[in-house]
Amino acid sequence: MGRQIGRAPTILDVASEAGVSKSTVSNVIRGSTAVAEATRDRVLRAVDQLGYRPNVLARNLVQRQTSVFGVVVGDLGNPFYAEMAKHVEREAAQRGFRAMFCNTQGDDDMVLSSVESMLEHRVAGLVFLATSGDHVQLRDSVGDRVPTVFVSCPSDWGDVVCADDRAGAEIATQHLVELGHKRIVYLADPIVEDAADRNRQSGYREAMERARLTPVVVHWERTSGDLLPASIDGKVAQILSDGTTAVFSSNDLGAIELLECADRLGVHVPEDLSVVGFDDVVMAGLARISLTTVRQPKPELARLAVEMLAARAGGDVTGRPIRRTVGVELVVRRSTSAVRTAV
Amino acid sequence: MGRQIGRAPTILDVASEAGVSKSTVSNVIRGSTAVAEATRDRVLRAVDQLGYRPNVLARNLVQRQTSVFGVVVGDLGNPFYAEMAKHVEREAAQRGFRAMFCNTQGDDDMVLSSVESMLEHRVAGLVFLATSGDHVQLRDSVGDRVPTVFVSCPSDWGDVVCADDRAGAEIATQHLVELGHKRIVYLADPIVEDAADRNRQSGYREAMERARLTPVVVHWERTSGDLLPASIDGKVAQILSDGTTAVFSSNDLGAIELLECADRLGVHVPEDLSVVGFDDVVMAGLARISLTTVRQPKPELARLAVEMLAARAGGDVTGRPIRRTVGVELVVRRSTSAVRTAV
DNA sequence: GTGAAAGCGCTAACAC
DNA sequence: GTGTTAGCGCTTTCAC
Numbered sequence: 001m002g003r004q005i006g007r008a009p010t011i012l013d014v015a016s017e018a019g020v021s022k023s024t025v026s027n028v029i030r031g032s033t034a035v036a037e038a039t040r041d042r043v044l045r046a047v048d049q050l051g052y053r054p055n056v057l058a059r060n061l062v063q064r065q066t067s068v069f070g071v072v073v074g075d076l077g078n079p080f081y082a083e084m085a086k087h088v089e090r091e092a093a094q095r096g097f098r099a100m101f102c103n104t105q106g107d108d109d110m111v112l113s114s115v116e117s118m119l120e121h122r123v124a125g126l127v128f129l130a131t132s133g134d135h136v137q138l139r140d141s142v143g144d145r146v147p148t149v150f151v152s153c154p155s156d157w158g159d160v161v162c163a164d165d166r167a168g169a170e171i172a173t174q175h176l177v178e179l180g181h182k183r184i185v186y187l188a189d190p191i192v193e194d195a196a197d198r199n200r201q202s203g204y205r206e207a208m209e210r211a212r213l214t215p216v217v218v219h220w221e222r223t224s225g226d227l228l229p230a231s232i233d234g235k236v237a238q239i240l241s242d243g244t245t246a247v248f249s250s251n252d253l254g255a256i257e258l259l260e261c262a263d264r265l266g267v268h269v270p271e272d273l274s275v276v277g278f279d280d281v282v283m284a285g286l287a288r289i290s291l292t293t294v295r296q297p298k299p300e301l302a303r304l305a306v307e308m309l310a311a312r313a314g315g316d317v318t319g320r321p322i323r324r325t326v327g328v329e330l331v332v333r334r335s336t337s338a339v340r341t342a343v
Numbered sequence: 344m345g346r347q348i349g350r351a352p353t354i355l356d357v358a359s360e361a362g363v364s365k366s367t368v369s370n371v372i373r374g375s376t377a378v379a380e381a382t383r384d385r386v387l388r389a390v391d392q393l394g395y396r397p398n399v400l401a402r403n404l405v406q407r408q409t410s411v412f413g414v415v416v417g418d419l420g421n422p423f424y425a426e427m428a429k430h431v432e433r434e435a436a437q438r439g440f441r442a443m444f445c446n447t448q449g450d451d452d453m454v455l456s457s458v459e460s461m462l463e464h465r466v467a468g469l470v471f472l473a474t475s476g477d478h479v480q481l482r483d484s485v486g487d488r489v490p491t492v493f494v495s496c497p498s499d500w501g502d503v504v505c506a507d508d509r510a511g512a513e514i515a516t517q518h519l520v521e522l523g524h525k526r527i528v529y530l531a532d533p534i535v536e537d538a539a540d541r542n543r544q545s546g547y548r549e550a551m552e553r554a555r556l557t558p559v560v561v562h563w564e565r566t567s568g569d570l571l572p573a574s575i576d577g578k579v580a581q582i583l584s585d586g587t588t589a590v591f592s593s594n595d596l597g598a599i600e601l602l603e604c605a606d607r608l609g610v611h612v613p614e615d616l617s618v619v620g621f622d623d624v625v626m627a628g629l630a631r632i633s634l635t636t637v638r639q640p641k642p643e644l645a646r647l648a649v650e651m652l653a654a655r656a657g658g659d660v661t662g663r664p665i666r667r668t669v670g671v672e673l674v675v676r677r678s679t680s681a682v683r684t685a686v
Numbered sequence: 687g688t689g690a691a692a693g694c695g696c697t698a699a700c701a702c
Numbered sequence: 703g704t705g706t707t708a709g710c711g712c713t714t715t716c717a718c
Contacts (some may be wrong), residue, residue: 098464120397
């Protein structure tokens with residue numbers, strides 16, 4: 001008899017409707033082995049008529065693998081991550097993969113539980129988008145069961161695709177040095193993943209030391225992921241009061257917040273203070289922001305990461321973790337200028 | 344004996360390891376019916392030792408339903424959508440649902456194929472985040488098999504959760520009217536979903552007519568989703584040349600781009616031109632942008648949408664589509680001011 | 687309280 | 703070419 005109403009039609013319903021066996025239907029659906037023209041037509045008609053849609057779950061169960069990537073992202077509210085997330089999804093889709101997202105708000109426990117859930121969903125791969133997490137515990141939980149790629153956040157395990165943080169920081173600092181700045185502060189935004197921050201810091205230090213200048217690292221404090229209120233003005237005022245004429249922020253968001261502070265404090269950028277960021281989010285290019293920054297090639301990062309994952313998922317690549325670094329470039333805008341000669 | 348190596352352990356492996364039947368293991372995992380304390384411990388130990396992780400696919404297959412929502416979003420590069428996406432994911436996670444995202448770039452075909460794929464994955468519900476698509480065709484393809492909610496984009500089918508577009512546009516326009524502006528242009532950004540745009544336009548028209556002013560609607564042209572190059576300066580110059588002193592943009596991104604244009608053209612905001620946006624993206628609050636705008640309550644929109652979907656998925660709500668409208672408020676910043684008295 | 691057995695919707699040999 | 707069959711890993715009656 002007919003199938004139960006209210007239930008999605010199955011391959012069996014199609015089979016009986018078309019008067020063939022379910023394997024034949026299966027063959028047709030997968031565009032597989034030679035099926036007689038006439039049979040295929042009958043099946044297709046039945047599919048159409050019943051509004052049949054293959055159940056991916058069942059397929060994945062028997063094939064023992066899905067075509068879904070799990071993407072763990074710190075904060076979609078941060079334009080850099082949002083832009084990266086978009087590119088990752090696009091690249092994945094182009095290769096026939098869907099993307100499951102988890103926004104962890106930078107909470108380590110959330111990272112762990114999200115990953116757990118994704119593994120239970122048997123994702124074909126895991127993408128970490130700039131997640132700072134306890135990598136040891138994470139590694140334990142992921143094991144080597146599923147291909148994993150860290151994007152824009154160097155890790156000591158799993159594949160890594162990241163920008164050349166060290167070189168980027170170096171050219172950014174060098175840019176400030178060449179403008180004649182002596183007292184250049186490195187402003188560390190806690191949102192930036194630790195390992196990435198270390199690399200950027202080391203690039204900064206290198207450039208500073210080469211110029212025989214003293215590195216000064218200041219840590220930005222954040223209570224949440226949002227833009228900060230005026231409460232940090234004091235801290236910034238202090239930084240500026242001791243002769244600092246330039247700041248290199250570990251990311252654009254921090255730099256933009258600094259710009260806000262400076263405006264509030266009546267400090268002119270770039271006349272009194274030069275500011276350089278890192279990332280080159282879209283916002284940085286707005287005329288009113290016009291932030292000099294180090295551009296990360298977002299589409300390329302995403303492409304390489306997904307390519308890697310797809311290759312591993314398909315078994316085309318196996319073995320030891322692969323680490324790819326892509327170049328960055330300095331985008332000079334109007335937040336930096338030559339240091340003002342002392343009066 | 345022993346399970347095959349290289350394969351994830353199954354409930355059966357756990358069963359034999361613990362010396363019980365698989366149903367017992369199943370009972371333990373689901374924290375279900377009374378299981379003897381001792382048995383539970385043995386099972387748990389085995390789970391731990393084997394690193395067993397339940398296969399959600401198998402569970403979903405037999406239960407005939409997943410706990411994954413499909414989220415269709417136009418462009419994660421647009422901060423408003425990115426912020427909404429984040430909230431939707433958070434709300435879903437809190438209720439035990441995962442989120443599968445598709446970024447459609449505003450391409451109708453992409454919407455359709457994304458939805459198709461998500462339905463094949465048997466998502467428990469569908470969220471449309473401001474997707475302008477062919478709703479008729481979409482409806483055909485979704486049918487009434489899966490709960491669907493449109494967020495911030497009114498639709499004639501499915502549940503709808505959206506801001507009060509009409510009222511928002513009205514207060515925005517009213518604000519400009521009260522500031523003494525006579526020639527107020529409505530700038531329509533094509534990114535904004537059609538139905539939402541219509542509502543905003545109608546609010547604008549109403550306020551204009553009440554003030555006995557002539558509505559003027561100008562359509563923004565976009566070649567891609569990105570911020571526009573200087574190529575639109577001409578068009579904007581033209582708008583401004585005919586005595587326009589205020590513009591109400593159908594969204595913040597358009598308003599911010601207008602700000603850019605104005606800067607380039609040497610038009611001062613708000614002295615020469617007042618600008619109001621719609622959405623209140625984070626960027627709008629930056630001191631350097633300081634855009635007067637209509638705030639959409641993003642967290643609330645997301646919460647209501649997910650609540651709705653979860654209720655439908657759980658069968659707690661059935662029947663005709665429900666439409667919820669949430670209030671908006673005008674956030675006055677520094678992009679608007681009283682019209683300058685003619686010299 | 688625990689186990690046996692029958693599926694969930696599909697794929698993938700393997701016969702015919 | 704097409705049909706038969708045996709699972710994929712789990713839940714869920716229903717006996718014991």
